[in-house]
Amino acid sequence: MGKITGYEKEHELPQKVRQLYTAVLELMAEGIDVNTIKVSDITQKAGIGKGTAYDYFDTKEDIIICALIYAVSGMISRIKEVLSRYHTFREQIEQLFAAVEKEMLERECFMRFVHMMTDSSFCGKALQQRAALDKHRECNAMLLLTEMVEAGQKRGEVVEHLPLEYIVYSLMSKLLTYLAVCDKNEEGGSKAQRLKPYILEGVFAEFCR
Amino acid sequence: MGKITGYEKEHELPQKVRQLYTAVLELMAEGIDVNTIKVSDITQKAGIGKGTAYDYFDTKEDIIICALIYAVSGMISRIKEVLSRYHTFREQIEQLFAAVEKEMLERECFMRFVHMMTDSSFCGKALQQRAALDKHRECNAMLLLTEMVEAGQKRGEVVEHLPLEYIVYSLMSKLLTYLAVCDKNEEGGSKAQRLKPYILEGVFAEFCR
């Protein structure tokens, strides 16, 4: 049987694979370190046999990486979908922060994803290789931001005297800062709520005409 | 014998411990994943026996964490020392970016440290516990930034209508973005050089009067 690549469409996913992905993501949401996740943890939580995981994946790493790609792709698609309903840069930025903040599970996963992208862990290395091949793929958050900014510039909402590169990195960095604050503050995100308007205002002040 | 805590002053460090720290940091500089480092890797590179490491530390994690704390404390002291020779917020910011960029080996460590602080890896967890107890300690980079900003505000250079918290997080995020860009661009840091003036300018525009 052909193994899972991580690029399957939502509806192509075998049921067991969905269960595996869910299990991985839940484990991450519970704060378990990627490096200490055991195959038996995953399959047990997924409610399937250990051998079954290996019918679909070659290694433990594959399972985890594909689960992450799945989660991040899904998150980005959903955010894209939300953003497509808004037509100004300011609204889009606001919605972006709101969307990213909304789902606990995805947020956790996204943080993990970002970590791994800048990480030298076993999964990190593999993920980065994937990402290098995937510049054009759904799981590329930078691309999403780039498109948003370019569209904003076309509409005349976003300044043009700053390099696109800088604006995108800057946005990403602010978004991650915000996520980090959300993450740190588990008692309800009050610090995040306090800082959010300033972060947004900083973005608008610097990048909007 | 009392074990090493990680808070020893430079001159209090036993020779063997220094060798262990150096070994850990070199391994990291070589790009080895923290989760993959073996005790035997460390002791071999340190040129000492495995048992000796356990005379000074209780667990492998302790060795790595203390090595990181050591490296980051040292880095922050050195940066503090540099900054103390400058007396305007703008100069300090510029020097901060320059200093951070300069120390190649330490920069790698700093990135690792940052990762782990926002990470759920074995070391991460332990580091975060440490950090929670260490709000006042040398290895706290946020504290350094906070002091810088407060001093800047006292001197009337830094705006006061924004929350201190926001300014500090924002600075940290920009610094990390810069580091990430440096890191990514191994062919000589040209992207970092291109973006640097914009990042600095963004800081000054937003936070300086």
Place this chain on the structure above:
Amino acid sequence: MGKITGYEKEHELPQKVRQLYTAVLELMAEGIDVNTIKVSDITQKAGIGKGTAYDYFDTKEDIIICALIYAVSGMISRIKEVLSRYHTFREQIEQLFAAVEKEMLERECFMRFVHMMTDSSFCGKALQQRAALDKHRECNAMLLLTEMVEAGQKRGEVVEHLPLEYIVYSLMSKLLTYLAVCDKNEEGGSKAQRLKPYILEGVFAEFCR
């Protein structure tokens, strides 16, 4: 359903069983170690489902053992058939060596069979048990030789001052030596061709009047 015993006549063999046997023998001819053969290898090569194999056999060992018995029985029948057309001991011996050499696939199997008969591998143990029960059966090569020698003695061609037992073991050992030499020398059997006349001559000199 009654399981396969390995004693079915050629025409009693269900089609699927024949496919299984062929698959096992082909795998062996490919040089795969008996201990390494996987059920999935066999069924895949046989072009049938894994479950189906277990409709006919209880264990993997059964499949392999029966395939071997099938192959060796077939080989011995065919040799018997050939030998029945010759009426002197010398001719029979010559034909025996020729026949054994001819069947390339079967030779491989025969070597495997011999190995296992003197082996303590999983299959070996089982085969030997079988053989102990099967003294009278088709797959018994020693029996074939014994009959040949006895007939030779009756016709006055073979010496009688040596124990039948010794003559038979000696013949078997020479035959196996010959096979081993054929086997070793894949570049065309020149060594086998060189040694063959001496082996035959040794047999005749020692055992023929």
Place this chain on the structure above:
Amino acid sequence: MGKITGYEKEHELPQKVRQLYTAVLELMAEGIDVNTIKVSDITQKAGIGKGTAYDYFDTKEDIIICALIYAVSGMISRIKEVLSRYHTFREQIEQLFAAVEKEMLERECFMRFVHMMTDSSFCGKALQQRAALDKHRECNAMLLLTEMVEAGQKRGEVVEHLPLEYIVYSLMSKLLTYLAVCDKNEEGGSKAQRLKPYILEGVFAEFCR
């Protein structure tokens, strides 16, 4: 630490390695299939930790192969030693059969060794590779026979009209036949005893002047 190669001299063998070898050979003497021996079987019988085995060997196969080479080399040296005290071909042949028969444990090993040499099992493949490199080494039984025959020819005791190759193969085959008969007959070797004089006589009649 450097791993064991299997070519260590008796006195160079670390104690633990000796224990491992002994354990392997005892397991074989007990009739356990090489392919089913577990590392834990070996180390348990050797009375050492599982990990220790891997300090000296890289894989389970290595342990078994080296144990076999050790046993066979030892056996052959001992036989050589015995033979060196006899100076006629006839005596040497008699002593050879006696010596080979004597060492019950080693005999078992020798049969295993022979099996593996003509086998495609995991160990077999590796052993054969070794043997290909070891034409000149101690564990080469053919070499021992070759030397014996050549010396016999020089002394004028052994016929010269037959190819050396044939004589050696023939001797080996007779020796193995004898061993196989010894092996089969666990009730006291009476069959072996009955056949032995005929086998020896056959050798003398064919190869001695």
Place this chain on the structure above:
DNA sequence: GATGAATGAGGGTTCATTCAT
């Protein structure tokens, strides 16, 4: 004090066998 040989618990992976379809 310093060492590194020895340990053995633990986890990734395989594969014979089963059973729902």
Place this chain on the structure above:
DNA sequence: AATGAATGAACCCTCATTCAT
């Protein structure tokens, strides 16, 4: 009847930690 997805027991190997020297 035939299938092959699912299972989980089993086993090799690693490596943090200990402790005799």
